[in-house]
Amino acid sequence: MLLARILSKIYKKDGIILIDANGQKYICGSPNQEKPITLKLLKNNLRWKLVIDPEIEFPEAYMRNEIIIENASLKEFLMQLIKNLERREVSSASFVSKKIFQFFRYLSNFNLPGKAKKNVEHHYDIGGERGERLYDIFLDKTHRLYSCAYWKDDTKTLEDAQQNKIDHIAKKLNIKKGQKILEVGCGWGGMAFEIAKKHGCEITGISLSKNQINYCRSKAKELGLDNQVKFELADYREISGQFDRIYSVGMFEHVGKKFYNTFFKSINKLLKKDGIFLLHTIGVVNKPTPPNKFINKYIFPGGVCPSFSQIIEPIEKTGLIVADTETLIRHYDKTLENWLKRFLDKKHLIKDLFDERFVKMWEFYLASCAAAFRYRDLVVFQLQIVKNFQSAHRTRDYIYS
Numbered sequence: 001m002l003l004a005r006i007l008s009k010i011y012k013k014d015g016i017i018l019i020d021a022n023g024q025k026y027i028c029g030s031p032n033q034e035k036p037i038t039l040k041l042l043k044n045n046l047r048w049k050l051v052i053d054p055e056i057e058f059p060e061a062y063m064r065n066e067i068i069i070e071n072a073s074l075k076e077f078l079m080q081l082i083k084n085l086e087r088r089e090v091s092s093a094s095f096v097s098k099k100i101f102q103f104f105r106y107l108s109n110f111n112l113p114g115k116a117k118k119n120v121e122h123h124y125d126i127g128g129e130r131g132e133r134l135y136d137i138f139l140d141k142t143h144r145l146y147s148c149a150y151w152k153d154d155t156k157t158l159e160d161a162q163q164n165k166i167d168h169i170a171k172k173l174n175i176k177k178g179q180k181i182l183e184v185g186c187g188w189g190g191m192a193f194e195i196a197k198k199h200g201c202e203i204t205g206i207s208l209s210k211n212q213i214n215y216c217r218s219k220a221k222e223l224g225l226d227n228q229v230k231f232e233l234a235d236y237r238e239i240s241g242q243f244d245r246i247y248s249v250g251m252f253e254h255v256g257k258k259f260y261n262t263f264f265k266s267i268n269k270l271l272k273k274d275g276i277f278l279l280h281t282i283g284v285v286n287k288p289t290p291p292n293k294f295i296n297k298y299i300f301p302g303g304v305c306p307s308f309s310q311i312i313e314p315i316e317k318t319g320l321i322v323a324d325t326e327t328l329i330r331h332y333d334k335t336l337e338n339w340l341k342r343f344l345d346k347k348h349l350i351k352d353l354f355d356e357r358f359v360k361m362w363e364f365y366l367a368s369c370a371a372a373f374r375y376r377d378l379v380v381f382q383l384q385i386v387k388n389f390q391s392a393h394r395t396r397d398y399i400y401s
Contacts, residue, residue, distance in 0.1 A: 001018075001020065001024070001026060001047055002047075002048070002051050003018065003047055003048075003050050003051050004018050004026035004028055006051065007026075007028035007029070008027075008028045008029060010028075010029075010081070010084050010085050011028050011029025011030070011084050012029070012084055013029075013030075013083075013084060014029060014030065014031065014032070014037075014080055014084065015027065015028050015029020015030045015031040015032075015036075015037075016028050016029065016031050016036065016037045016038065016039050016077075016080075017031055017036045017037070017038045017039070018038075018039050018041070019038060019039070019040045019041065020041050020044070020046075020047060021041050021042055021043055021044045021046070021047075022044070029084075032071075035071040036071060037069070037070070037071050037072040037076070037077060037080065038069070038070040038071055039067065039068075039069060039077070040067065040068040040069075040070065041061075041066070041067060042065075042066045042067065042068065043061070043066045046061055046066060046067070049061070053293070055292060055293045055294060056293040056294050056297065059294045059298075059361070059364045059368070060294075062074070062360055062364055063357050063360045063361050063364070064357075065356075065360075073367075074363055074364065074367050075337075075340060075367040075370065075371070078367050078368055078370075078371040079370075079371045079374065079375070081371075082368075082371040082372065082374075082375045082376060083371075083374075083375045085375075085376075086375065086376070127353065127354065128211070130353045130354065131211065132211060132215070133349075133353060134350060134353060134354075135188070137342060137343065137346045137349065137350065138339045138340075138342040138343040138346075139339070140158045140159045140161075140162045141159060142159045142162065142163065142190070143159075143162050143163070143166065143190030143191065143193075143194060144187070144188040144189075144190050145162045145165070145166075145187065145188075145190045145191065146187055146188075146250065147165070147187070147249050147250035147280065148165070148250070148280075148282075148328060148331050148332040148335050148380045149161030149162045149164065149165050149331065149334070149335040149338075150162075150164040150165040150168050150328070150331060151164070151330075151331050151334050151335075152164055158335070158338040158339075158342075161331075161334075161335065161338075162190075163194075166190075166191050166194050166195065168399070169191070169247060169249065169278055169280065169382075170195055170198070170199065171398060171399045172276075172278050172324065172382070172384050172399060173245045173247060173276050173278050174276060174393070174398065175195065175199040175201055175245055176199075176201075176244070177199060177200040177201065178200065178201060178202070179199075179201045179202070179244035179245055180201070180202050180204075180241075180242075180243050180244050180245075181195070181201050181202065181203045181204070181243060181244065181245045181246070181247070182203075182204050182205075182206070182239065182243040182245075182246045182247075182270060183203060183204070183205040183206070183246075183247055183248070183249075184206060184236050184246065184247070184248035184251055185206070185207060185248050185249065185250060185251025185254075186205025186206060186207050186212065186216060186231060187207065187212060187249075187250070188212055188215050188216060188219070189205060189212075189215070189216035189219055189220065189229070189231065191247075191249065192205045192216075192229050192231075193219065193220070193223055193225060193229060196225055196228050196229045197223075197225070201228075201244075201245075202228055202229075202230075203228070203229045203230070204229075204230050204231075204232065204239075204243075205229065205230070205231045205232070206231070206232050206233075206234045206235075206236065206239060207231070207233065208233065208234075208235060209233075210233060213231050213232070213233045216229075216231040217231050236263065236266050237262065237266055239266070239270060240270075241270065242270065242271070242272050242275075243270055243271060243272065243275060244272055244274075244275050244276075245275060245276050245277070245278075246267060246270060246271055246275065246276075246277045246278075247277065247278040247279075247280070248277075248278070248279055248280065248281075249278075249280040250280065250281070250282070251281075252279060252281035252306070252311075253281055253282050253300070253303050253304060253305055253306075254300070254302060254303055255304075256302060256304060257304055257306070257310065260306070260310065260311070260313075260314040261314045261317060261318075263314070264314045264315050264317070264318045264320060265318055267318075267320070267385070268318045268319065268320055268387070271387060272387075273387055273388065274387070274388070274390065274391050275386070275387065275391065276323075276384060276385070276386055276391055277320075277384075277385040277386070278382065278383070278384055278385070279311075279381070279382070279383045279385060280380065280381075280382050281305075281306065281311070281380070281381055282305045282332070282378060282379075282380055282381075283305055283306050283307060283308060283311065283378075283379055283380065283381045284305050284306070284307050284377045284378060284379070285307075285308075285327075285377050285378075285379055286307070286377045287307060288306070288307045288309070288310055291303055291304050291305065294364070294365075294368070295365065295369075298361055298365070299361075299365050305378065308381060311381065311383065315383075315385065319387075320385050320386070320387060321385065321386050321387065321388070321389070321392070322383055322384070322385055323384045323385065323386045323391070323392035323393075324383070324384035324392070324393075324396070325381065325382070325383050325384075326381075326382040327379050327380070327381055327382075328379060328380040328381075328382065329379050330373075330374070331380060332369075332370075332373040332378070332379075332380055333370045333371075333373035333374040336366055336367075336369050336370035336373065337370050339366055340363070340366040340367055340370060343362065343363065343366060344363065347359050347363075350362075
């Protein structure tokens with residue numbers, strides 16, 4: 001079987017046993033003798049579907065219960081597979097389908113304000129109140145942050161790692177009391193509330209998610225911060241005024257390549273002459289590639305993980321200056337693993353909120369992303385951006401003191 005031959009080439013270390021719908025067994029690589037990881041295909045057409053386009057066919061088959069994994073969890077299976085795969089294509093056929101998909105993405109990646117709002121609603125406003133309960137289940141309990149945490153060597157919990165992230169970003173922003181700050185993509189307000197309390201500044205947070213803005217406004221009143229922290233249901237292109245500091249965490253992935261220039265022009269317009277902007281975004285460390293088909297279809301429509309070169313070019317065009325860059329490696333895989341564990345620990349509750357297919361879809365999303373951040377080409381970029389040299393520091397001592 002062609003699929004078995006391809007898998008045998010992928011597995012340089014370890015291996016699996018593949019069993020097709022007719023019960024035929026294939027040994028791929030060198031599987032563990034005592035408890036070999038076993039992949040069972042329950043439909044005959046998966047023999048060729050997984051060859052032609054594994055990026056979408058594998059997760060969809062898993063969601064339909066047409067694939068069974070034995071002697072390993074989905075996460076363990078994907079970690080082993082992607083560790084062996086590294087950065088190679090699964091098959092030549094998938095390369096062709098990717099080219100077709102890349103053309104489609106070129107046509108569909110125009111994230112105008114209306115479309116951008118729909119894309120955000122697809123993920124962040126999912127299921128209304130059910131969605132709010134979903135995010136409560138697996139995000140950190142302190143700040144409810146849905147972005148990469150910052151894991152120091154002695155960090156034990158997700159809550160501490162997310163606090164580390166807030167502190168790390170706040171230091172890079174060098175915030176002064178009384179400053180006006182804009183958060184582009186405020187989520188559920190966790191960073192804004194913490195920074196406002198600690199630094200005595202005024203913050204405006206914007207999002208395209210109605211659920212998030214409603215939550216933020218209610219939480220601000222609950223915390224007694226509603227006179228200090230404001231939230232608006234708005235696109236970054238609709239904001240006016242001038243801000244001392246601007247930061248955007250986990251939002252740039254939704255901007256769309258066609259609007260990178262527009263995004264940084266907006267930042268340039270909104271940032272004061274002596275201001276600082278901090279961009280925190282998922283990125284890729286190799287050449288730009290089309291988005292993952294499964295993630296684009298089911299999780300984040302319109303999302304793109306940029307390469308470093310794709311970020312730098314529009315920044316240079318606006319005249320902004322990159323004062324500091326940091327690549328966070330091996331932080332997001334640990335964050336995702338923590339989210340996945342919390343998700344699976346309460347999957348019976350999530351199944352009651354949605355259904356089994358939804359549980360499998362999100363399990364695949366969290367597990368595959370964790371594996372990609374550990375073994376493929378995904379990282380997090382943090383860029384400190386200014387308008388002039390006087391706003392930048394000579395060294396990084398102020399961040400780590």
